[in-house]
Every structure is written in structure tokens, then in C-alpha cells.
Amino acid sequence: MSENNVSNENAQTMADALNSVGQVKIGDTVKGEVLAIEDKQLIVGIEGTGVEGVVPLKELSAQPIEDIHTVASVGDVIDLVVISTIGKDKENGQYLLSKRRLEAQKIWKDIQADFEAGKTITAPVTNVVKGGLVVNAGVRGFVPASMVDDHFVEDLSAYKGQELEFKIIEIEPSENRLILSHRAIVEAGKAEARKEIFGKLNAGDVVDGKVARLTNFGAFVDLGGVDGLVHVSEIAYDHVDKPSDVLSVGQDVKVKVLSVDPEKDRISLSIKATLPQPWDDIEDRAPVGATLPGVVRRLTTFGAFVEVFPGVEGLVHISQISHEHIATPNDVLKEGQDVDVKVLSVDPDQHRLALSIKALQERPEGDEPSEPRKENQRPRRNNNSNRESHTNIPAEYQQDDSGFSLGDILGDALKDAAKDDNE
Known part of the structure; x- marks a missing residue:
């Protein structure tokens, strides 16, 4: 082979390499082979391009990673998305890549599909912030305080770590905005339970319940998905200044049904009516x-x-x-x-x-x-x-x-x- 031919082939090879570098664009989905593992990043070769990229530790997963070797090994081929270039010298083939963001794209698509189908999602509450809850749905979700429950909750810290069901209220992947509601789930569940309970509950029935909330004027007792009110005058035969003086949230109580009004969605209850009559003996x-x-x-x-x-x-x-x-x-x-x-x-x-x-x-x-x-x-x-x-x-x-x-x-x-x- 003549020197001219060798020279032409080398020139063509370099041109192909440069063209391949030019083919890698920000936002592209590529496959990368792990060439080396460092403490805080992976060095990968982008398949079909002949250039390398870097995957920082924080871009490997949405979950915290203590040891990078537990999630990748040399020779692994992983799907990645191109975030940006590193420096201006493209001939060095340095790109910033992310596995986490590629997974997030898929999650956003799945959530969008659930939203359009009217489906709910289940996710853990990871943090309590001013104004609501932060949820990890694969992507960051936010639950405003008014959408946490069907009543006002002064201290939201009890929800941290709980896995809850949510209705998708608003989704905007381009702005990483996902608004969720647990209140809608609670209300839907109570509506179903209410329908069942109102259908079988009658005045005069004595049933078991659990104190759900205390107010100055009485106690709301959970009858299994529906709350009934025990007015402060119906708690005991002796005088009660405040319901909290004699009752506590979560306490099991026996109550008598005084009245049931499905149209007004009200159930009136009495605790004292289940107690011995004061005039007995x-x-x-x-x-x-x-x-x-x-x-x-x-x-x-x-x-x-x-x-x-x-x-x-x-x-x-x-x-x-x-x-x-x-x-x-x-x-x-x-x-x-x-x-x-x-x-x-x-x-x-x-x-x-x-x-x-x-x-x-x-x-x-x-x-x-x-x-x-x-x-x-x-x-x-x-x-x-x-x-x-x-x-x-x-x-x-x-x-x-x-x-x-x-x-x-x-x-x-x-x-x-x-x-x-x-x-």
C-alpha cells in the first residue's frame, strides 16, 4: 500500500471520529461501557462514538449510594442520557452523562400515563417542609398541607416515613412539578365507608368506636371510616369542661347512636348513654x-x-x-x-x-x-x-x-x- 493510501485512510479515520463526536448531542440517549470506577464517578466509553464520558455518583441513582461499586462494575453497559459537555475540546470526547435522569424521564412518562388514566400512585413521604410534604415517587412530588388529610393537621411530622396513596393533581415534567393529594384518597375512602355505614346504622344502636379528634364542643368518634359527634354534654353524667379532660385521641369508646342524618352527613352519638344511669339504686x-x-x-x-x-x-x-x-x-x-x-x-x-x-x-x-x-x-x-x-x-x-x-x-x-x- 502506498504512503498516499495510508495517509488517506488515516485522514478518513480521523474524520469519522470527529463526525462521530459531532453526532453526540445534549439530550441524546446513549449506551456507555464502564471503563473505570473512581470514588465519585464512572468513566464510560460511549458506544459507537469512540469518545468517553463521565457519570458522577449523584447522577447514578435517585437513591443515596454509599459505595459506588455496589451499583456498577467495569465492563457494565448502561443506558445514559447526555447532560452537557465538559470543557470546549470535543476531540477529548468528554461528556457529562446521567443514569438517574434517564430513569426519571421514564418515571415521568409512567406518571403521566397514570394521571391520564385516573390512577393513583403510592410513595413514601421523605421530608416535611414549610407548607407540606415531600414525596419520593421516583421523582420529587409535593403534597400541600391542605391536601394532606381531610381536616387541618397542625403537625405534619407524623407523616414522615409513611408510605401513602396519592391522587395526581398536577404534573409538568419540563418543570419537574408533581403535585399530589392524599386528602382526595381519604375522602374517597370515607365516602365509600359512609355509604355502607349510613345504610346499616340506626338510632339506638350501641357500637364501638375510636376517638379521632377532640374539640372544645365535643369529640369526633371514628365508627370505621365515618366520624360521629359526641357533644360535650353527652360525654358523662357529671359536668365536663373540656373533652380533653376525660378523653384522648385514639381511645376506644362505646357509644350509643342518638340520630342518623344521611342528608346532612351527621351522626350524633352519646357515651354517657352507655354508662349506668345515675339514678339507679x-x-x-x-x-x-x-x-x-x-x-x-x-x-x-x-x-x-x-x-x-x-x-x-x-x-x-x-x-x-x-x-x-x-x-x-x-x-x-x-x-x-x-x-x-x-x-x-x-x-x-x-x-x-x-x-x-x-x-x-x-x-x-x-x-x-x-x-x-x-x-x-x-x-x-x-x-x-x-x-x-x-x-x-x-x-x-x-x-x-x-x-x-x-x-x-x-x-x-x-x-x-x-x-x-x-x-
């Missing part, structure tokens, strides 16, 4: 003549209602508060005050207790008890207005919700009036 617990500790719960013009057991209140008529004359119960008592009372009468059927405070106090010297009115003796009517503070009961109290009759409320005031008329 009241004659044994509060027999006539017994002395009991109590708390003044309500004051009216005609007396004081004193709670002696949780959910059990008795009436201390104004005439039974003190041996001395008082204009109103407020003169000597206040709500929340601890007092001792004596049981005068018990009516378990009507849920009524007649109590006395003065019966436990020493009678002032010279104050004799009034004689009982003789049979068939009728008191004379007297229009003396000074007696109105005891006998003139306002109409709103004549049918008090305590269950006491007008005669019970008037009590000894009628006896005192009769004595005055006979004098």
Missing part, C-alpha cells in the same frame, strides 16, 4: 335522713340545685337553706360551692331529691320549729306583699325541668304562711 345511695356531700350547680329564686352524685341533683328549697330569713339563695350560696346536705325525700321514678342544708345546722336559740297544721285547717289568704319573696314563684319556674312540682318548690313556705294566717 338512688334509694340505697341516698336514703332519707342521710347526710351527703354535694356541689351547688344552679341557683334560682326559689332554691339551689345541689349535685350529690354525678348526674344526680337535688333541690334545696330556699326555706331549707338557712334558719335565718334570706331574700334569695345568692345571699348565702354560690355556684360551685361545696356543701353538706341532708336527704328529706327520695322519688326515684320522678328523679327527684328534696334536700336540706339548715337541717345540718344548729338551730338558733329561741327559734322553735313551727307546729304542723291541723287536719282540715285551711290557711287564711293574706295579701301581705312581704311574703312574695317565698310564695310568689315566677311562671318560668312553675314547670322547672328539674321535675319538681309547684308544691315541692314552695315547700315549707306554704306551712309558714299558714302559721302566720292562724296567729
